[in-house]
Amino acid sequence: MRTLTEKRYRSARVASEAVPEALAEADRGKGAEIGRLEGDEPVARDTVSPRPTRDTARHAQAHESAIKHVTGRARYIDDLPAPGDTLHAMVGLSEVAHGRVVRLDLDAVRAMPGVVDVITTQHIPGHRDIGPVFPGDPMFADEEVSYVGQPLFAVAATSYLEARRAVKAAVVEIEPLPPRFDPVAAAEAGEFVRPTHRQVSGDWEQALEHAPHVLEAAQFVGGQEHFYLEGQACLVVPSEDEGVIVHTSNQHPSETQKLVAEVLDIPFHAVTVENRRMGGGFGGKETQAAPWACVAALLARRTGRAVRLRLPRGDDTRATGKRHPFHNRYRLGFDDDGVILGGDITLIGDCGHSPDLSEAVVDRAMFHADNAYSLGAARVTGHRARTHTASNTAFRGFGGPQGMMIAELAMDDIARHVGQDPLTVRKRNLYRSGRDTTHYGQQVDQHPLMVEIIERLERSSDYWQRRDEITAFNRESAVIKRGLALTPVKFGISFTAKHLNQAGALLHVYTDGSVMINHGGTEMGQGLHTKICQVVARELGLDFDSVRISATRTDKVPNTSPTAASSGADLNGMAARDAAAQIRQRLLDFAAEHYRLDREGLRLVDGELVSGVGDVHQRVAWGDLVQAAYLGRISLSATGFYATPLIHYDRDTGQGRPFYYFAYGAAVSEVRIDTLSGEYRVERVDILHDVGDSLNPAIDLGQVEGGFIQGMGWLTSEELKWNDDGRLLTDGPATYKIPTFGDLPPIFNVELLEGHPNSQASIYRSKAVGEPPFMLGISVWSALRDALSSLTGYRASPSLDTPATPERVLMAAEALRAAQANAGDPR
Amino acid sequence: MIEFFLNGQRRRLAAAPDTSILELLRGPLAQHGTKEGCASGDCGACTVAIARPDDGAMAYHTLNACITPAHQLQGAHLVTVEGLARGDALHPAQASMVACHGSQCGFCTPGIVMSLFALHEQQRALPRQELDDHRLEAVLGGNLCRCTGYRPIRDAARSMGERTDTRPPWAEDPAFEQVVRDLFPTVAGEDQTGYLTPTTLAELIATMQRHPEARLVAGATDLWLEITQRLARFDAVIDLRQVEELRRIEEVADGWWVGAAVTYREWEPLLKTHYPAFAHLLTRLGSEQIRNRATVGGNIANASPIGDTPPVLLTLDATLRLAGPHGIREIPLESFFLDYKQTALAPGECIAAIFLPRPGDGYEQRVWKLSKRREDDISTLLGAFRWRLQDGTLRDVRVAYGGMAAIPLRVTAVEAALEGKAPDEESFGAARRALHQSLTPMSDARGSRDYRATAAANLLERWRLTLAHADLEEPTQEVTLDAYAD
Incomplete structure (x- = not known):
């Protein structure tokens, strides 16, 4: 029996389960039925023989890479094979938080052993600002630096250590300007990366005025370093035309494709971005993986050689943004039972030096300032303060956790005030019928x-x-x-x-019956690829091992959204299901005609086409059906698409x-x-x-x-x-x-x-x-x-x-x- | 040339003296299963296991490949994640990680598998040793995982022993151990690469004289960070691990001379028997990977104000044996630390051994380390206390702190405030005042000056309460979370 993936695992399982007779029967009859010479067509001689499974989509399937993880065979970016003359890039970072660049003398860097190329902002042919949503993130600082760790220049050298040592040889003079590190002071001074936003429900001022009790308090909620175990890394290989192939540890391949193309001033179709898996992301590789790909791509195009860039842990931690620290305040009115009547909540997100994703992060903090509780008549204000640190960015929860902290601070405070157990007060404030509409x-x-x-x-x-x-x-x-x-x-x-709530998928069935699914989501350990394979297997009545995902690639599924907002399985699962449903439809339509079966009763179950109702079943093995469909000139490839319905926000x-x-x-x-x-x-x-x-x-x-x-x-x-x-x-x-x-x-x-x-x-x-x-x-x-x-x-x-x-x-x-x-x- | 075995295969390679095992693996050996997470010995992603014939039985213990000199592979058997499975048959450490859903992103997984492998080997050797949570914490505390939250890894560790004992091919070969023993000297000769391995103290001193620029290395757990973090280059390195006098523990009538290159792992049994509070500190010193490598001589010579063992040794009146071109001298540890990272070592001199006095009757000791995280963290502050009670009064009081000054320090004013006094609120009040007057700590990433000052004083209060609750069955549970069994 031919197997697709881990031989031991699959064969061990198959050996322990009796091979169903129908399946074995189908295997035996196959060659004769098709009746052709070996090798004269791209039709497989041995087809995939799925084993029967129950509830494929819902069972506790192990991570698709689990065996590769534990044997060290799972490849991450720095493990990928590369051409022998591959260069190693390293980035020179600012040592000053805020200042004017007076001198950036890189002659000594160029003279260091192994150095092949050195680039600054002057060498960028296209866009110099690589801000993901709004401008504000120069690929290399030009005249002004705005945080310690900001990239100033990059080198490519023949080894990793040479590149690291070369960077140190730079002569950089920066005339310091007064830095700002306090987001509250920034907010008071009106120093924002994006305008302030407010959500108001009801007359909150009146609610405060008439409330029997009013409390107010402030809190500081600290940031968080992602500490993905695999740091920021990419490998860029120049292609034979003007473009590049970018292997990157990256939650947002499409955005990186766009930014690399814009930096190089080439069309998007000249850039292919690929990711098989990440050694952790947590939001830290949503926007902040792209700059390194842009740097390596530019060096690759200039030198004509492949370029690796892997940030040392310290550089990674200094150069990239974190979870936003927040300063939160509440002033809430409540009754004798501790039930909130209304009030005012202010959230100040410390955004760092540029907008990055801060508009949406602070929005989400505002959307979650209620957590599970009705705030009554409330005003929620969100400020996006600009400070001289790395640009804070997406991190699991995306502002939601920081927003929720104010609600939970208030619950404990109110409970102590009215002398109740905090749980009692929490329960009294939960959304319920009649109090079931949020402040937005x-x-x-x-x-x-x-x-x-x-x-x-x-x-x-x-x-x-x-x-x-x-x-x-x-x-x-x-x-x-x-x-x-x-x-x-x-x-x-x-x-x-709203526009990010869409996803695409590309599904191929090959003539041996094996299935390849690609989709827009990336695997960072969360098991997305496992779930997507389960979805496709369920739709086509196959076992898990018959379905495989190669990698996330922008040339397979275009214009994708980041794998973020917990949406990976929701969006891409639906897109994959759409693609699989189309294939199923085609195969069933074909089978009804080809085998002269009743279309109504046809279904794909346990690796077989099954027809009829009650005891009257006819069965065709999946592999046979696929080969017949191929010979019948039925397309065995489909794209799927999904857009989330119903949502809107003004x-x-x-x-x-x-x-x-x-x-x-x-x-x-x-x-x-x-x-x-x-x-x-x-x-x-x-x-x-x-x-x-x-x-x-x-x-x-x-x-x-x-x-x-x-x-x-x-x-x-x-x-x-x-x-x-x-x-x-x-x-x-x-x-x-x-x-x-x-x-x-x-x-x-x-x-x-x-x-x-x-x-x-x-x-x-x-x-x-x-x-x-x-x-x-x-x-x-x-x-x-x-x-x-x-x-x-x-x-x-x-x-x-x-x-x-x-x-x-x-x-x-x-x-x-x-x-x-x-x-x-x-x- | 370094000669060693990698997953049962004989290897011979040249390497510069400042090359790490990880660089060797991911570079010329093209073994990419072992990952680099931090290059500072803090995350455990690069964990590999090593056995050396000169360690007695070929016992496998873990280390961080990122900060271990490649030349220390000489004569050893290095096992990496690629070497565990036999064909498609997974090792129990691997199989239980799969079965328990112990990997998510998978990047830390090879390191975790190697820590589990070493544990599995130890359990094979000592099948009756109980695998309690403390042991698991010790084994896995040096392996960071950012995805799973560790519960499935705990399950994998606990269930690993119940699996079919599939061993790697080299482990199945009964002759393999002998092959390793026979084939390689564990000591390379004087080598053009600049990695020098003297075998006697006299040879060491002579080598140091010939190479005054050379760096001394034993466990390398701190020194190697100069290379990985600050890009230092070492053209000459003198390895202390083969110097016989530095590797032994010598028992004498009134105590033990512990060689400067004795690792914490090797030292632990002695401390467990005689100094349980000190032994308990070791459970919170670095990680298993670090304790397998790091030495007390290194901790002292490093002269960091936040080294964990110096304050404890200060309260024990430890003595140092220094060896140099003019012979051997002994000095009290107290006079060794001069100023921030400044020691009494003369040029050409090294620490040969540390004298640990035998605990006298009635002496008691407490050691309390405060850090942000319980495991694998550096002290924000460490307090060490030693005394005996005679007729209800404190005698021979020793008080030392780390993290409170530029050097680890005995606080004689606090000792004086308590010496000969009853352990009551009045005398401890005076002790706290004396502490505030004696020490002015600094603020840094690990803690503020206020916190250090407050917590240091509170440790005196904790000590007082420990004495006051001494008649309780489990006094420590009343006054501290950091209880230990003694």
Whole structure:
């Protein structure tokens, strides 16, 4: 039996399952039926023989590259074979945050061993500004630099080390200008990368005026380095015409194609961008992978040689943008039960030096300033402050997490104020019938799901019993304090830029019956390719191994959207399904005529064409059907397309339905803190998360767990620190601490909510899962505040900016103790 | 020339003295399975396993290929992710990672598989050793994964032992170990490449005199960052790992002379028996990959203000044996650190051994390290305390801190405030005041000056509470999360 992929795995499985007789029968009859000489046509002699599968689209299929991952055979950009004379590029970065370039003397660089070419902005034939959406990102700084780490020039040398050493030889003089690092001061001075946007629902001023209680508070929410394990990397090979082939670790191949073409001043069709997989993306390779491809492409065209560019970790961390830090403020009115009546929320996103994606990032923060709660009559304002740091960019959640933090800050504060458990106040504020419209005018669909998730989690995690235990413990324990918190997540799914909500796919069936699917999405570990293969296999009644994805390539599926906004499977799954459905239609139409079968009863099941109803079945093996269709001159290739329906948003009025649907989830976290040192541990986490009808429960569970831990890291140990000159001090894993093995909570109960398909017609009624679980990590931060609050007998709500490092936790504890001492309370 | 085995195959290669194993693998050997994530020994993506015949049984332990000198492969068997599967049959470490959905983007996976492989080998050698969560944390704490959140990796580690024990081809060959033992000297001769491997202390001193410009290297876990991060070039390197006197632990009547090139891994059993608080610190020092390589001599010679072991050794009244062209001298560790990264080493001198005094009756010790992350992080602050109680008063008090000054420092004013006093609030209040007057820490990426000052004082309070709660069954659980079993 011929196999398509991993022989051992497939044959082992086949050996363990009886080969169905019908299949074996079909195998035997094949050659004779076609009746031709071997090798006279491009028709396969041995066809694919899929094994029967059940529910191909929904089972916990392992990642399509899992075996390649564990054997080291999975290739990343720097592993790709390249011509022997391939050059290595390196980029010279600014050491100054803001200033005028007085001298950029690269003679010494040119003279360094191995150097073949050196380029600056003067050498760019086409566009010098490579801003992805709005201008503002010069490929190389020209007269002015605006952050430490900004590219000034690039070299190509015969080895990686030579290129790195050559860069150091540059003589750069920059006359410093006053830098700005404080986004609040920038906002007050009107220094914005994009105009301020507002969303208003109802008379918020009146609501505040008449509310029995009004609270206000401010918070700082820190940024986050993506820390993808594979850094920014590309390999560019010049093509025989004026173009290039770009291999790049990249979430947005089409945009990179556009920017490379514009930089080189050549048509888009001269640039092919390809990506097989990324060693992590998380948003950091959505816009910020393109500059390196542009640099390498220019060097490749100038030298006529292939060029590799791989940023050393420190350069990567300094040169590329991060998750936006935010300064948030709320002023909210509420009743005696803690139910919000209305108020005013201001979000200031620290965008760095240029717009990049900040318009949409701050929009999404605004869309999520309510999280799962009705804000009543509210105004939400979003500012995009310009500072002299790298341009902050997409990162899992895309502003949503930063926006949600203000809602969760308010929930805890209000609960302490009215003397209720924070969970009680959270539940009272959830969207419900009669209070089901957001501050931007979208009706919240499926809001009862949120209530159900919270109530189930309350029970399964023994929330109330543990609450009593913890309160009793804290009364007795002087130094160690425990904290507990349940926080919900409601996350809107769709790109808020409407035009991005489209996808394409290209499906080929070859004459051996093997299937190739290409689509616009990229694989960064999230299992998108696995899910897409499952979709196609299900539509064509095949097993998983019969379907393969080669790579994401701009010459196969054009004009694609970034793999972002959790939309990869939603959009590309639908496009792939569209392509597969067309092929199925054609094959069934053909079969009805060719085999003289009743078209109505025809279907593709378990690798066979099956006809008839009840017991009267006729079966044709998939491979035979495909060969017959080929000989019958039926096209076995199709393109698929999908555009999300129903969504719209009017930025003039700040109202609309930006999201096709919402994904829901909730988490309960318990922490234990040491109030003398600020150290803490997350002891137990319970999660229940909604993915609709899961496309692949194993992959979805991986997204939920991985998202939670990444979100927890963002709010706890991952601290970005700059010095007074704007130089990032935490520029590598020695100083920037992402969660490691020991940060995994000892008790970690994670479940997918079952039995609740998406109310919208998404791919098989599943829901997007990439980003929403990230924000479950907020429960850890809230639990830390809960533990600290016990120092005041749960009467005060501590200020706890993020990341809540041991330092911040200790300083918060010290502040609470000092306040207690001043108030004469000995507790 | 470096002669070694790679996944059972004999190799012979030339390399410059400042080449790393990772450069060798991804360059001339064209083995791309081992990844570079950070080139600083912090992420574990480049984890490989190595066994040397001179380590006794061919025990495989992990290291970070990015910061390990290629010349240290001499005579060794290097195992990489490419070497584990037998044909299509996956090694249990690999098979359980697939079955548990332990990879997402897959970039950290080869390193994780290699850490699991080394664990699997250790479990084979010691099948009764319990695989508890602490052991798993130690094994995997040096492998960052940004995708999975680690739960499936934990499951893979736990279930790996239940799988069919498919071993790599070289492991199935009973003669292989002997082949490695027979074929290669573990020491290269004096080599034109500039990688020098003296085998005795006298030879080392002579080599240092001939090559005054040469850098001394043992574990290379810090030194090699000068190459990968700052692009330094080393034309001459003197490897200390073959110097017999530097690799042994010598027991004498009143303590132990620990060779400067003894690794933390090799030192750990001694500390576990005699200095449990110190041994506990090792679980939070670097990662398994680092502890397999790094040496206490390096930690001292490096003279970093945030090195983990110097404050502890200061409270133990440790002595250093320095060797140089004029012979051997012994000095108290306390007089070794002069100023930021300045030591008492004379030109041509090196640390030969550290004297660890035998713990006297009634002596107690606590070591508390504060860092942003529990595992594989550098101290923001470290406090080490040692004392004995006599008639209800503190005696022989030693207090030292790291991260609070330009050098690791004993704080004699704090010691004086407590010496001969009852461990009560009054004496500890005086100790805290003395601390504030003695030390003015700095602000950096790891913590602010305020935090360091506050936390350092609070560690004294934690110490007081530990003493006050000494009659409780598990006193540490009342006052600190950082409990250890002793």
